Amino acid sequence: MAFFADLKTEMKKVDWPVGGRVAQMTVVVFLIVALMTFFTFVLDLILGAVLFK
Numbered sequence: 001m002a003f004f005a006d007l008k009t010e011m012k013k014v015d016w017p018v019g020g021r022v023a024q025m026t027v028v029v030f031l032i033v034a035l036m037t038f039f040t041f042v043l044d045l046i047l048g049a050v051l052f053k
């Protein structure tokens with residue numbers, strides 16, 4: 001049971017982000033994923049056209 005007591009103590013030390021910051025960072029992550037997906041798609045099209053022509 002000492003593990004759970006230590007866990008509770010450590011979790012109280014965590015600086016949890018507020019809701020607005022979480023939402024903001026979630027949008028940033030989705031935008032980065034979308035941009036990387038688009039970049040990979042375009043790169044695949046270019047390399048496919050060049051290598052398999």
